Amino acid sequence: MNDSGITIDNNILKGKVVPFxxxxxxxxxxVILARLKKNPELVGQIDGTTGEEYTYDQMRDRSVRCALWMRKQGLLPGDVVAICSHNQLDLALPCFATLYLGAIFNPLDVGMSKSDFCHMLKITTPKMAFVNEEVATRFAEAAKETEIDMKVVVLGRVPGFLEFEQIITEQTVEEVQNYRCTPIKSSDETAIIMCTSGTSGSSKGVALSHAAILKQYRPSVGALINDRALVFSPLAWITGIIFMVMTVIGNATRLLPPPFEEYTACALIEKLKLKSAFLGPSLLARLVKSDALKKYDLSSLKKITSGGSILSANTRESLNKMVPHASITVGYGMTEVGGLISVQTDNSKPGSCGSICDNYQLKVVDPDTDRVLGVHQLGELWFKSATMMNHYYNDPQATANAIDEEGWLHSGDLGYYDEDGEIFIVDRLKELIKYRCYHVSPADIENVLLSHPGVKEVAVVGVPHPVDDEHPIAFVVRTPAEITDKQVTEEELIDLVATQMADIKRLRGGVRFVDHLPKTPSNKVLRREIRKMAIAVRTT
Incomplete structure (x- = not known):
């Protein structure tokens, strides 16, 4: 056991056991409603763009009114509510209202295409949805296409849609004052369904319990939220959920910034004298590539936390020079385990993801033999935690593939740990591409490209990018010219993906035409070789 309480027992790395x-x-x-009632005058949210504020009392009043309306529409415990919006003052309120009723909310990303919405709606079959003005029509079209009968409420105003501001005026003061939450049988029941992408290309719903979220509250989280941290994570990311919930549990104030832009972010830090910021590696890369860090007084900033992908050594070194008074901490996590798995300390080794968090266990397994490996041996990382997902919602096969009979979650990440218990991520067994902290499925893009008659075979991988983490690049084997009237061009394929898929899935790395794709004897594409080809393209 080292000074942090981390042990290695029979090749299993164990974090310190700490009571929740x-x-x-x-x-x-x-829990949320009790906190809101207890601190009515406390400012709960600040709009970073307008400066408008909601007190805890306003948040309680508006969320309870929303819950009363939802209950009158027949929403029952266990029903699902879809929620899709950018960060705004009202966004948290239907989330809280859903939880008051013992129902489940499913946050969706505003960048989803109609087909993305259709896929998730078929999985979760929500009874109602709360969406922003931007996605209302697209979402309603998806609901119609999937033949799901639901009420869609707009957080704003769009002709022909129910408006949030209107539905919360239908309740009496007495109803609001006397409101009580619908009890649930167990804290192990599902509270939230988070979307994720898998190696097969289909998004899945990560079902997280009430207990899994509540157990995320610990002193390190409390310290960060009480600093009124600058957090750009949308609700569709686990960090967005954690900060939304933990701010209220920790009796703190949550800042809702506008969409990330280098100068806006630095201006907010200077104006509000913020001490902490949570920024993905791609956002930090954009900051150091701009001159924004030199134009503002960032002396209040003491801590920068990052996660979601690898923070490059160059970006970290530049940050250290440009913001020398701020410590930089990198963490590693997964939605399936409820969030953070490991986090760095001031003494962490270069390239590591830090030490395993309290109450977590890790073992490294040979992906070919399932043999448990030891220190400095490379294999797939398997995890156990008390905050792990219940299952993939309505997908027992995917759940069985991810969690074995002993309760270990197979991460799909390739890595190792050292003699001090520090974790190092080397590669991904799963094929996901990381674009600006978003997970992009190669299979999704490949399916669209294969719909073109001029494409015989295709493999999509991520090509490293200094700012955006990775850009999708497609390696295409053309259909023989004698079969098609003309050979497909790079521009055609780039435009095809751009018109049919969400912006994050565009082929920003381009298209390369090849005579054949490298394959295994069993005719599977060797993606490791494709990645080498992508890196070679980048360096030429």
């Missing part, structure tokens, strides 16, 4: 913070309620909704 006890809560007086079973339901996450009950």
């Amino acid at each position: 913070t006890p809560f007086e309620y079973t339901s996450l909704g009950e």
Whole structure:
């Protein structure tokens, strides 16, 4: 055992065992409502663009009114509510209202295409949805296409749609004052369904319980949220959920910044004298590539936390020089385990993801033999935690593939740990491309490209990019000219993906035509070789 309480027992790396913070309620909704009632005058949210504020009392009043309306529409415990919006003052309120009723909310990314919405709606079959003005029509079209009958409420105003501001005026003061949460049987019941992407290309719903979220509250999280941290994570990311919930549990104030832009971010830090910021590696890369860090007084900033992908050594070195008074901490996590798995300390080794968090276990397994490996041996990382997902929602086969009979979650990440218990991520067994902290499925893009008659075979991988993490690049084997009237061009394929898919899936790395794709004897594409080809393209 080292000084942090981390042990290695039979080749299993174990974090320090720490009792979880006890809560007086079973339901996450009950905890949130109790906190809002207890601190009515406290400012709960600040709009970073307009400066408008909501107190805890306003948040309680508006979220309870929303819950009363939802209940009158027949929403029952266990029903699903889809929620899709950029960060705004009202966004948290239907989330809280859903939890008050013992129902489940499913946050969706505003960048999803109609086909993305259709896929998730078929999985979760929500009874109602709360969306922003931008996605309302696209979402309604998806609901119609999937033949799901639901009420769609707009957080704003769009002709022909129910408006959030209107539905929360239908309740009496007495109803609001006397409101009580719907009890749930167990804190192990599902509270939230998070979207993720898998190696097969199909998004899955990660079902997280009330307990999994409540157990995320610990002193390190409390310290960060009490600094009124600058966090750009949307609700569709696990960090967005954690900060939304933990701010209320920790009796703190949450800042809702506008969409990330280098100068805007630095201006907010200077104006509000912020001490902490949570920024993905691609956002940090954009900051150091700009001159924004030199134009503003960032002396208040003491801590920068990053996660979601690898923070390059060059970006980190530049940050250290440009913001020398701020410590830089990198963490590693997964939605399936409820969030953060490991985090760096001031003494962490270069390239590591830090040490395993309290109450987590890790073992490294040979992906070919399932043999448990030891220190400095490279294999797939398997995890156990008390905050792990219940399952993939309505997908027992995917759940069985991810979690074995002993309860170990197979991460799909390739890595190792050293004699001090520090974790190093080397590669991904899973094929996901990381674009600006988003997971992009190569299979999704490949399916669209294969719909073109001029494409015989295709493999899509990520090519490293200094700012955006990775850009999707397609290696295409053309259909023989004698079969088609003319050979497909790079521009045609780039435009095909751009018109049919979400912006994050565009072929920003371009298209390269090849005579054949490298394959295994069993005719599977060797993606490791494709990645080498992509890197070679980048360096030429």
